[in-house]
Amino acid sequence: SQQGEEDPQALSIQEGENATMNCSYKTSINNLQWYRQNSGRGLVHLILIRSNEREKHSGRLRVTLDTSKKSSSLLITASRAADTASYFCATAPGYNQGGKLIFGQGTELSVKP
Amino acid sequence: GAGVSQSPRYKVAKRGQDVALRCDPISGHVSLFWYQQALGQGPEFLTYFQNEAQLDKSGLPSDRFFAERPEGSVSTLKIQRTQQEDSAVYLCATRDRVTEAFFGQGTRLTVV
Numbered sequence: 001s002q003q004g005e006e007d008p009q010a011l012s013i014q015e016g017e018n019a020t021m022n023c024s025y026k027t028s029i030n031n032l033q034w035y036r037q038n039s040g041r042g043l044v045h046l047i048l049i050r051s052n053e054r055e056k057h058s059g060r061l062r063v064t065l066d067t068s069k070k071s072s073s074l075l076i077t078a079s080r081a082a083d084t085a086s087y088f089c090a091t092a093p094g095y096n097q098g099g100k101l102i103f104g105q106g107t108e109l110s111v112k113p
Numbered sequence: 114g115a116g117v118s119q120s121p122r123y124k125v126a127k128r129g130q131d132v133a134l135r136c137d138p139i140s141g142h143v144s145l146f147w148y149q150q151a152l153g154q155g156p157e158f159l160t161y162f163q164n165e166a167q168l169d170k171s172g173l174p175s176d177r178f179f180a181e182r183p184e185g186s187v188s189t190l191k192i193q194r195t196q197q198e199d200s201a202v203y204l205c206a207t208r209d210r211v212t213e214a215f216f217g218q219g220t221r222l223t224v225v
Contacts, residue, residue: 033213042117042204042216043156088155099144099208100169103155 006089006104014112019076021107023089024069030092032065033101034074037086046074046087051094081113115139117217119205125223126195134190134220136205146214147180147190148204156204162188195224 005024013019025032031050035043049056049065049072056063062075076083086108090101118137126132138145144163148156149172158172164185173180177196182188192199202221206214 035216040221042218043206045213045215048213090155099214100146100158100161101156101214102158103148105153105155 006087006107008107009105010108010110012110012112013079015079015081017079017111019079019083019109019111021074021087021089021109023072023074023104025072025089025091025102025104026070027091028094029067030094032063032072033090033092034061034063034072035088035090035103037088037106039085043088076109079109079111081111084109084111117205117207117215119203119217119220121220122218123221123223125225128197128224129194130224131191131193132195132222134192134203134222136188136190136207136217138186138188138205138207139209139215142207142209142215143185144208144214145182145188146206147188148206149174150202150204150219152201159190159203192222195222197224200224 007022029051031048033048034046037043047058047063049063060077065072086106088103088106090103120135146161147159149159150156160180161169162182165182177193179191200223202219204219206216208214
């Protein structure tokens with residue numbers, strides 16, 4: 001069963017605005033990752049944050065992790081129409097499971113030009 | 114190859130038919146994972162291989178699902194006697210010891 005809960009389920013913004021997506025999880029983790037999925041295509045890895053990190057940046061992406069609240073957020077700044085996609089958080093369990101990921105249900109982001 | 118390759122991209126099966134889905138990993142990637150993604154949902158873990166060894170099959174929904182990776186490279190996910198609830202996108206992902214997982218484009222299975 002899925003561990004992560006994401007909100008909002010859907011988000012619609014104008015190009016240039018920032019988009020924030022949130023993820024909560026239930027058990028201890030080694031790391032948390034964010035993926036993007038365009039319609040009908042595979043998942044693309046965006047960013048990984050380890051359990052001992054609190055914030056990480058990559059280009060227009062900023063991820064935060066609060067292990068005390070078991071939550072993470074993904075911020076996309078200065079959004080573009082090409083950012084339209086579904087975004088998933090995925091956790092790697094704290095116990096050794098060989099790297100399997102547990103995904104949330106995703107946030108569907110629509111960026112209007 | 115340059116990425117994870119899955120075939121077929123689309124498969125329509127009649128209920129009760131057996132299907133086989135193929136995953137060609139990135140060369141040298143030791144770990145291989147299968148996930149099932151229902152419409153509008155996130156992927157759910159099915160099974161995991163390290164080389165040819167199937168180390169975790171806890172996510173396989175029933176004994177109709179079977180996966181193999183006999184030579185530690187190509188993997189096949191087989192579904193016997195398909196049911197309508199098996200309709201989903203099946204994703205394969207591979208990784209080496211230090212990188213993140215790379216996903217294939219998936220196989221969309223529709224059982225009619």
